Amino acid sequence: MASIAIIDYGMGNLRSVAKALEHVAPRTRVLVTQNRQDILHADRVVFPGQGSIRDCMRELIRWDLVDVVREAALSKPFLGLCLGPQALLTFSEENGGIDGLDVLPGRVVWFGELRDPVDGERLKVPHMGWNQVHQLRDHPLWRGISQDSRFYFVHSYYLQPADATLAAGRTWYGFDFASAIARDNIFAVQFHPEKKCSGRTAAARQFHRLEPVTHFPT
Amino acid sequence: MALAKRIIPCLDVDRGRVVKGVKFVEIRDAGDPVEIARRYDTEGADEITFLDITASSDDRETMVHVVEQVASEVFIPLTVGGGIRVLDDVRRMLNAGADKVSINTAAIARPEFVREAAERFGNQCIVVAIDAKAVHQSSEPPRWEIFTHGGRRPTGIDAVEWARRMNAYGAGEILLTSMDRDGTKRGFDLELTHAISEAVSIPVIASGGVGTLDHLADGILLGKADAVLAASIFHFAEYTIEQAKHHMRARGIEVRL
Numbered sequence: 427m428a429s430i431a432i433i434d435y436g437m438g439n440l441r442s443v444a445k446a447l448e449h450v451a452p453r454t455r456v457l458v459t460q461n462r463q464d465i466l467h468a469d470r471v472v473f474p475g476q477g478s479i480r481d482c483m484r485e486l487i488r489w490d491l492v493d494v495v496r497e498a499a500l501s502k503p504f505l506g507l508c509l510g511p512q513a514l515l516t517f518s519e520e521n522g523g524i525d526g527l528d529v530l531p532g533r534v535v536w537f538g539e540l541r542d543p544v545d546g547e548r549l550k551v552p553h554m555g556w557n558q559v560h561q562l563r564d565h566p567l568w569r570g571i572s573q574d575s576r577f578y579f580v581h582s583y584y585l586q587p588a589d590a591t592l593a594a595g596r597t598w599y600g601f602d603f604a605s606a607i608a609r610d611n612i613f614a615v616q617f618h619p620e621k622k623c624s625g626r627t628a629a630a631r632q633f634h635r636l637e638p639v640t641h642f643p644t
Numbered sequence: 645m646a647l648a649k650r651i652i653p654c655l656d657v658d659r660g661r662v663v664k665g666v667k668f669v670e671i672r673d674a675g676d677p678v679e680i681a682r683r684y685d686t687e688g689a690d691e692i693t694f695l696d697i698t699a700s701s702d703d704r705e706t707m708v709h710v711v712e713q714v715a716s717e718v719f720i721p722l723t724v725g726g727g728i729r730v731l732d733d734v735r736r737m738l739n740a741g742a743d744k745v746s747i748n749t750a751a752i753a754r755p756e757f758v759r760e761a762a763e764r765f766g767n768q769c770i771v772v773a774i775d776a777k778a779v780h781q782s783s784e785p786p787r788w789e790i791f792t793h794g795g796r797r798p799t800g801i802d803a804v805e806w807a808r809r810m811n812a813y814g815a816g817e818i819l820l821t822s823m824d825r826d827g828t829k830r831g832f833d834l835e836l837t838h839a840i841s842e843a844v845s846i847p848v849i850a851s852g853g854v855g856t857l858d859h860l861a862d863g864i865l866l867g868k869a870d871a872v873l874a875a876s877i878f879h880f881a882e883y884t885i886e887q888a889k890h891h892m893r894a895r896g897i898e899v900r901l
Contacts, residue, residue, distance in 0.1 A: 441739075551846065554768070599647060
């Protein structure tokens, strides 16, 4: 039986992520786990996360999962959610500056004091609620999801990949930021695809269908 | 392309059943929380808030089961308030499937609790609920104070100052209720909403007094709220969430439809 490992390193409740995957992948074993072997042997890996990047990195070290996450990210279909993609980048400004896993080159940057350049309205941080994701290129995980679908966001820091071509989706909040990044077998999103929207189940279903190979089929 | 303003139906829950008090005195039974949450999800609610008004702490465990049931069937963000006093209460609700908890009285008793909860669980899941009442005379500049115990007990704390402080302590959002308007159907206290929204950098949910769809739109356009919360107009099917969103869109507000 194929398996999906959701990495549980104590950063947030993973029930809704597991429920969403079980819903679209009834014949797949969905494991919520911090066990190294489970993660290394899974066909697909989900790397979620909530809270601060400092706690996230500290817990990955405490659970001895740093190398496992890196290896999974480089070898099998790998879905990063919310804080997950932030941890994959080189460096985050949060908590006074924290080194990430550096699987993908880039920085994580604070939204700061924001105003809408069009009407001058103040934009609140965290960026919280349903915003649109504009798909920048074809990707298997976008299949079945309409262009500019709304997803649920809640974050105060945004992804700034060093290489603009890493962005697979962008979202506007006073300016355009990368709300989804992808390379090879990695697909990582700032939003919460497990929350309901027109594309929620579609995203999970596409992930479930991906073959466990090094690269995503294109 | 922009962030949608949110509509959040609020369910008051007493020992596992949804109720809604008018001015917190008259209580009417409007049913099963799971059924109602599912209906709001279908209608397009952007989030759902549960307020546990159960008096006895012995019955509090009931709320954990309600949250578990709702979270396993409804996939929009879920906030739970009422009786959140210590870090373990936060943890239990998040583990049951809540996305956020709302803290009110416990923050007033010990403001550091908000800082600790935000540091432990992340500020995205900590909502500070503020119940405010106007305390100025008509000839004076506007001023609002925090009240507890359903609006009966003054605290002497200035609402705008308090909102700023909670923002600084790591709250991710403010749920602002006008105790003057709650249950009146006369609309939000727009002056209060505007004052708080301008004072903080985090999102503000306006609450208390919604009677018409224009009230919802006014909360966003005039009160500068980021989200609007209402109960009775939705519970008794006076309007659907979808109608509310169409109305807001017609008034130029970005919504998720």
